[in-house]
Amino acid sequence: MTRVILYTGKGGVGKTSIAAATGLHCAQLGYRTIVVSTDPAHSLSDSLDAVVGPEPVSLAPNFWAQEIDVLHQMDKYWRNVQEYLAAILAWRGLDDIIAEEVAVIPGMDELASLLQIVYLQQSGKYDLVIVDCAPTAETLRFLSFPEAARWYLERIFPIQRQVVRLARPVLRSFSNMPLPDDELFGVIEQLGKDLGSMQAMLSDPNISSVRLVLNPDKMVIKEAQRTLTYVTLYGFTVDAVIVNRIIPDEVVDPYFAAWRQSQSRNMELIEEAFAPLPLFRVPTFPQEMVGIELLRQMAAAAYGDVDPAQLLHREPIYDLQKENGVYRLRYALPLASRESLDLTRKREELIIRVGPHKRSLLLPDTLARLPVASARYVAGYLEITFAKAAADD
Secondary structure, three states: OOEEEEEEOOOOOOHHHHHHHHHHHHHHOOOOEEEEEOOOOOOHHHHHOOOOOOOOEEEEOOEEEEEOOHHHHHHHHOHHHHHHHHHHHHHOOOOHHHHHHHOOOOOHHHHHHHHHHHHHHHOOOOOEEEEEOOOHHHHHHHHHHHHHHHHHHHHOHHHHHHHHHHHHHHHHOOOOOOOOOHHHHHHHHHHHHHHHHHHHHHHOOOOEEEEEEEOOOHHHHHHHHHHHHHHHHOOOOEEEEEEEEEOOOOOOOHHHHHHHHHHHHHHHHHHHHHOOOOEEEEEOOOOOOOOHHHHHHHHHHHHOOOOOOOOOOOOOOEEEEEEOOEEEEEEEOOOOOHHHEEEEEEOOEEEEEEOOEEEEEEOOHHHHOOOEEEEEEEOOEEEEEEOOOHHHO
């Protein structure tokens, strides 16, 4: 079965380099590997120091790369959808060329990327699909898109289709406004089915997992913690954390002394925040790591003898569920005792202490506004219940 691994992180942490390096490393291990960039501001070509376009290109044995282009994808797979949108805009007086360029509805970037990833995963051509995602906020929209879009297509789309069928004869009698035909509706109906495949693929840990890339800097760590919470909320599996650009101990220049001390403190914070996820450390190199050979060196330093194509951590760190309007967070704490547990709340931050150890969870906005109603330790799990929002009472 083809694995899908998504690398995400705050802009500038080096996730494109990590994704490309991982892909090259896996290709050397014998996996047929493709690295796909979904970031509209593509930098995969720059990282590999090679020409990468909107179609897969072979750059090394067992290794391919692709930068997804939404206009190219629409022209290839949904030409009739784009032509209809462009016709509507042209009918409203927009220049034909401009109409075609702007006939990309919000969410189309995410949709084009998701459909291409599903196609690659199901094509049988690859053993591993590595996704170089856009920065964190865009990645979260990307991961939540299938569920949101399916809701629209399953509830609103059938009504719109029926309305158009009934209104078409009347509208054509006094207006030349372009109307969608049954072929177009058929394309959109198929899209709804494809979205179901996407959701199933992304939420199955045997197929897909997310990896967080960060630097040992406080602001980056905080964002990565929020990302972990949101990704868990959406039901996806995070199986590893890659800490990039760590200053090596052998760097003795006084200029880096304070910075190295800060990174050392922040590494302790990272270990507290993301345990028990496996951590992979990537040093700061003395040169820019660009090109296939240097990226292979980066991967060797990061993974050592570990096979990064495998699922590296199966069990979810915590589980977040909503039942009858009430959110419950279950956090696995095997072998803990009630007496050793302590729970503290600081605005959007939950601090869990077990004896001398602590774990900080940054809550998503949905929960950050809700007070904790109760907390209990049962059968190896700390279960935290949040009070309902006032509007739900």
